Amino acid sequence: MKGLGVALLVVLTALAQVSVAPLFPVWAAVPDYALVLLVVLTVFAGPTTVMVALPLMAVCVGFASDRSPGLLLLAYLPLLPLALYLENSQMPLNSYAQMALAGVATGAWARLILALGAIAGGADPSFGAIAGQLVIPGLFLDFALLTLVYAPFRLLGWSGRGMSLQRSRW
Secondary structure, three states: OHHHHHHHHHHHHHHHHHHOHHHOOEOOEOOOHHHHHHHHHHHHOOHHHHHHHHHHHHHHHHHHOOOOHHHHHHHHOOHHHHHHHHHHOOOOOOHHHHHHHHHHHHHHHHHHHHHHHHHHOOOOOOHHHHHHHHHHHHHHHHHHHHHHHHHHHHHOOOOOOOOOOOOOOO
C-alpha cells in the first residue's frame, strides 16, 4: 500500500511539475517540485523508497514534458550519494541542514545538466545567462520550497530516517 501511495504521489508531482511549475518562473528558473518530493522522500521515507521513486519520477516527468528521461535520471542521481555522504561526514549538521544542502546541491546539478542537454540540442550556450538566470535563482527557489515543505513535517513531530539500508523480511 505504501508503494502505491508513493507511485501516485510521484505521478501527481510529475504532472504538477509540467503543468503548474512553469506558471511561476523566477527569471528562467521554475520551481522543481520533483526534486522537492525526492528530497522529502529521502529524509522521511528512506533511501529504499527513493531508489524506486527517482527513476519513476524521471520517466514520468520525461514522458509528460519534452525532456529526456535519461537526462532527468542523470540530473537527480547525485541526491542519494550526497545525502549519505552528508549523514556520515564529520560535519555537525542537523537533519534540516543535511536535507537543504543535499537538495540545493542536487538542484544546481540538475539545472546545469538540463541546461547542457539543451545546449547539446541546439540552444544558445550563454553561460552567463545560465548561471545568472537559471542556476542561481533555482538555488533560491529550491531552498525556499524545501524549507516550506520540511517545516510542517517537523512541526508534526516527524523525524528523519537514516540513510542506511535496513534488512527486511519477506
